[in-house]
Amino acid sequence: xxxxxxxxxxxxxxxxxxxxxxxxxxxxxxxxxxxxxxxxxxxxxxxxxxxxxxxxxxxxxxxxxxxxxxxxxxxxxxxxxxxxxxxxxxxxxxxxxxxxxxxxxxxxxxxxxxxxxxxxxxxxxxxxxxxxxxxxxxxxxxxxxxxxxxxxxxxxxxxxxxxxxxxxxxxxxxxxxxxxxxxxxxxxxxxxxxxxxxxxxxxxxxxxxxxxxxxx
Numbered sequence: 616x617x618x619x620x621x622x623x624x625x626x627x628x629x630x631x632x633x634x635x636x637x638x639x640x641x642x643x644x645x646x647x648x649x650x651x652x653x654x655x656x657x658x659x660x661x662x663x664x665x666x667x668x669x670x671x672x673x674x675x676x677x678x679x680x681x682x683x684x685x686x687x688x689x690x691x692x693x694x695x696x697x698x699x700x701x702x703x704x705x706x707x708x709x710x711x712x713x714x715x716x717x718x719x720x721x722x723x724x725x726x727x728x729x730x731x732x733x734x735x736x737x738x739x740x741x742x743x744x745x746x747x748x749x750x751x752x753x754x755x756x757x758x759x760x761x762x763x764x765x766x767x768x769x770x771x772x773x774x775x776x777x778x779x780x781x782x783x784x785x786x787x788x789x790x791x792x793x794x795x796x797x798x799x800x801x802x803x804x805x806x807x808x809x810x811x812x813x814x815x816x817x818x819x820x821x822x823x824x825x826x827x828x829x830x831x
Contacts, residue, residue, distance in 0.1 A: 622797040630782075630801065637778030638809055640771075641764045644700055645757055648707035653753060656715035657741065666716045673709035681706070681767050685774045699768070699776030706767055707760035714756030718749030754821045758814055765810040769802070779806050 623630070652673075659665030676684075681702065688698035722745045730740045746753075772780030779802040786799030 622794055622801060626801075630805065633777075633779045633782055633802075634805055634809060637765070637768060637780075637806065638813065640696070640700060640703065640768055640777050641761060641813070644703035644764055645707055645711075645761050647700075648704045648760060649711050649753070649757055651704070652708050652711035652756070653715050653746075656712055656719055660716045660719040666720075670709070670713055670716065673712050676705045677709045681770045682773060685771065689774055694775040696777060698774050699771040702771065702774075703764050703768060707764055710759040710763070711753065711756035714752040714759075715749065718752030719745055721752070722748045751821065751825055754817065754825075758817050761813050761817065762810050765806055765813070769806060 655669050656666075659669045684702050684705070685698055688701055692698040692701065726744060726748070727740050730744045731737075735743065768776065768778050769780035769783055771778065772784040782802035783799050786795045786797070786802065789795040789798070
C-alpha cells in the first residue's frame, strides 16, 4: 500500500493528464460514432434488408480483435491518435447503430402520420418527432459503447495511443520493480472509476434531454 500511495503522490500530474486524454479520446470517438450511426440508421431503418446489412457490417467490425485492427490501421495512419480514434469509432458503431434502428423503428407510425397531417415535411417529422422518441434507445447504445471503449482504449497503447493504457503497459513491462504493480493497478482502477463516472454523466444527460412523455 505504501508503494501505491507513493506512486499516486509522485505521479499525480501524469495521472491527471493521462486520465483527461483517456476520457477525451473516448468521448470524441463516441460522438463521432453516434453521428455516423444515427445517419446510417435514418437511411436504412425503413428497409429490413438495409437495416440487417448495416447491422451485420458493424457486427463484423466488432469481431476483429483490437490488436489486429490497430495493426491494420498503423501502415495507413501511422502511430498515435489517428489510428486509435479510428479504431474506437469503428468499435463504437454497433451498439449505437442497432439501438438507433430499433428506436426509430419503434416510433408509432400513427404519430408520424399525424405530424405529416398537420403540415410537417419529412425532415421536420424526423427531427421533431422520430429522433426525440428514439433518443432514449440511442443514448442507451452510447452508454454501452462508452463503457466498451474505456477498456479497448487501454490496448491502444500498442499503437502509441493516448490514455491510461500506456501506464498499464509500462507497469506490466517492468514487473519485478517496486513501482510495476502500483503503476498497472493505478491505470486499471482509474479506467474503471472514469468509466463509471462517464456512465453517470450520460444517465444525467438522459434525464435532462428525454421528453417527459418518453420517460413516462
